[in-house]
Amino acid sequence: MSEIKIHVLHTGLVQVDAGLPFHDRFRNPLAFTGLFRSHVNQITLPVSSYLIEHPKGLVLIDTGWNEAVRTSQWRELGLQVKINKAYLPAGWSIREQLTTLGYTPSDIDYLVLSHLHSDHASGLPLVKDAHHILVSKPEWQAAQHDRLRYIPKMWRDVTLQTFAYQPSELGPFHQSFDLFNDNSIQFVYTPGHSRGLAATLIHGESGHEVLLASDTAYAQTAIDHLYTPGIVINRPQALQSVAWVQQKSREPQILETLTNHDPQVSPHTITLD
Template sequence: MTIKIHVLHTGLVTVDKSIPAHEAAINPLAFTGIFRSHKNKITLPVSSYLIEHPKGLVLIDTGWNDLVRTSQRKELGLQVKINQAYLPAGWSVREQIESLGFKTSDIDYVMLSHLHSDHASGLPLVADAKNFLTSEEEWQTATNYGTLQKCGKALI
């Protein structure tokens, strides 16, 4: 019974450092980057995890959709003011799954830790996976704001 875990680097995100540090700032809009200099930006990895388990394939998070390569505004809307996405060629979750010899339809479960864009933007790239899981709270928030329209599949 062998279990393999593949760490998939599914892009980078540049944000104001107040976001990941949960930093209190004098500027209440610091997280947006408004009135903040470039020195307050930080670039972080965006990761997904593919687990090969004897009972099936599990993908945790999906990283960026490859649409960010051509139009961040189309993919992220007004979030482009807060998040800057980077997705080099070959780094999308679909591309990496295929490079490991799998098809996205082979995935038994896609588990989403939460639905921030850098964790769930790639949902359309794995829309043919068998099952999708997220917390009830994330599901309710996403359905209230129309976040899940792109995938077209219900998360359970």
Template sequence: MTNKIKIHVLHTGLVKVDKALPLHEDYRNPLAYTGLFRSQKNQILLPVSSYLIEHPKGLILVDTGWNELVRKSQWAELGLQVQINKAYLPAGWSVREQLERLGFQDTDIKYLLLSHLHSDHASGLPLVKNAQNILVSEEEWQAAQRDKLRYIAKMWRGVDVQTFKFSDTQLGPAHKSFDLFGDGSVQMILTPGHSRGLSATLVTGSDGRSVLLASDTGYAQKSIRQRMTPGIAVDRKWASMSVSWVNQMSHRQDVIETIVNHDPDMAPKVIELPYE
């Protein structure tokens, strides 16, 4: 490790969805995002992103993308969810393959942080199950135990998932965050709406500049600019407040990049921040 924080933006799969899912407010039909009874011409292909953070205090992975099993059978991995989102994982794209390409194994990961437990973020968990600490918010874990429609529990079966507690702070729309190292360099911020315990990740260098990994608060830069909530939301009011907060953050001078998980215009790259 060096005296820098290196954020690797990785594409760990692709997902095909109805175009109403990322751009919900563009459609009057409230169920358009499901793609049911809509033509294939409305389907679009979006990246599924994960983030590998080389931090002086330990290697961090945020989200896992698709399991390699989707290459054999989407139905076996996703069940009925294939009606809404279809998974694709090109050769070399899995989180395991990308870690190996960068010279790492899952045992090197000190913290695996899950923004939430929807399938495109948690499907790859078995590929990195030997990470030293696998963390998700208490709110998200509890929601996943109750909701069998939006979550697929077998994705974390046999994986030692632990929960973290948010503290009351001034960060985020709900004023709740979790400081991973206690130094402000990596903070998980509660941004509910798309899911109960959705977390954005704020990575901050010693010079005060930050990168906001906004997960699924929005699906593209258009979502952030126009405060458009995603099609899937358990609470539309909170989803609106969360994307509005991300919009505000994106206008701050100290936030040098705001990245959402499924942005079709975001190419894999590396962002560096100083750490002293």
């Protein structure tokens, strides 16, 4: 029986206003920006990426921060630094963590971006030698026009390919992309936080599954209480997406449900057989 190993990695830290991960707890609709709010409302969260050792190839989901933030956050993030402050401790970059695990960027068969926000795409230049770098078509299209939420220089010298969601039984809008056409890794259309956001459902031969919820919610408590993120392009879609994650996470075959920024989640490895 073939195993699938999922390495949960922390590829940075992000400091934000508490209104960003938990929008629904705050009456001020702009709380997530941190504007006119005290520093006591700032919280620090992990930035996660996932390396999947799959029988059909090595798959990386998201890249965390570029090592450039260690010298200048402003140069890497521009005005976004007012909302997201990036920190990358020594040894935490995706390049460094691949080395620790015994891999190089050219060993990666598929690098898939859940979406193109800076904390997920900043590290792209560190792993641009991956064989295939993919992002959903609606996410790519949104990134071509929205200069407030996206920083195009992060993929300037990177060869990006797009994938199309297909009709399926998965997700709040019944659309997904099957990476290997065998149901083992499926990217599920969960928009709201961004236009083309993808959650990831990983299915083992035994029937057990792991759900990587990306930024549909920022922590397990947000899933439990249906808290949507502060930054959204469509609040009703964001609510439908987190509601689907909540429902799916309660199915008996789901071993773990992980969000990208949950401070209660430590780096670890999950094995599906």
